[in-house]
Amino acid sequence: MVVYALLVSLFFTLLWRRERKAQIKLFLQLFLGMVGGGLLVAYLMYPFPPGPPAPIP
Amino acid sequence: MADPADADSETTSDKTSETTPPAPVRPPVGNPYLAAVLAWVIPGLGHVYVKRWRRGLAFLVLIVAAIWIGCLLHGNLYRPLPRQPLSLLATIGAMGMGAPYFLLRSVFGYAGDIASPGFEYGTAFLLTGGLMNLLLVLDAWDIARGKKD
Numbered sequence: 001m002v003v004y005a006l007l008v009s010l011f012f013t014l015l016w017r018r019e020r021k022a023q024i025k026l027f028l029q030l031f032l033g034m035v036g037g038g039l040l041v042a043y044l045m046y047p048f049p050p051g052p053p054a055p056i057p
Numbered sequence: 058m059a060d061p062a063d064a065d066s067e068t069t070s071d072k073t074s075e076t077t078p079p080a081p082v083r084p085p086v087g088n089p090y091l092a093a094v095l096a097w098v099i100p101g102l103g104h105v106y107v108k109r110w111r112r113g114l115a116f117l118v119l120i121v122a123a124i125w126i127g128c129l130l131h132g133n134l135y136r137p138l139p140r141q142p143l144s145l146l147a148t149i150g151a152m153g154m155g156a157p158y159f160l161l162r163s164v165f166g167y168a169g170d171i172a173s174p175g176f177e178y179g180t181a182f183l184l185t186g187g188l189m190n191l192l193l194v195l196d197a198w199d200i201a202r203g204k205k206d
Contacts, residue, residue, distance in 0.1 A: 004178075004181065004182065007119055007122060007126075007182075007185075008185065008189075011120075014112055014115055014119075015192065015193075
């Protein structure tokens with residue numbers, strides 16, 4: 001998840017921003033948002049039991 | 058008698074036109090069609106064509122890294138499946154990576170492994186690599202037309 005967030009954050013930072021300061025700001029927003037959001041959703045899902053495993057065809 | 062609402066709207070539009078700077082006009086850098094095709098075939102090549110060398114190289118590294126990690130995790134490289142229309146959309150997304158998709162499928166015979174523990178993560182990496190490259194196609198197109206720096 002962290003590697004995925006790193007790749008995607010870097011990609012959109014380079015795509016959307018040109019100035020160094022704005023790049024760093026956007027990178028941190030995206031990266032921390034994805035990692036923090038992922039952990040938050042995982043924490044919220046914690047009380048729910050997992051379903052049965054999917055059958056492997 | 059003038060309607061106050063009209064006066065307000067005029068004032069607002071005047072302010073907007075005063076505060077919004079006109080978009081800078083840039084000369085076209087190259088053929089946008091060629092830039093888009095190059096960007097699709099090899100990730101980052103479209104940016105190299107429009108003389109954004111460093112950015113193109115960075116995009117190449119990022120997208121190849123996403124594809125490589127996806128393959129290491131044995132993710133699914135989508136292809137159209139009968140009676141599964143959504144697989145067509147996913148295939149278009151994955152094909153966005155350009156030449157690597159066809160190389161992986163035809164030359165290396167890559168298909169992914171659903172029994173692998175990293176299958177879902179790998180699929181996300183592969184699909185993201187394709188979708189990111191589709192965005193690069195649009196970006197290279199805009200740069201070539203002079204609409205973007």
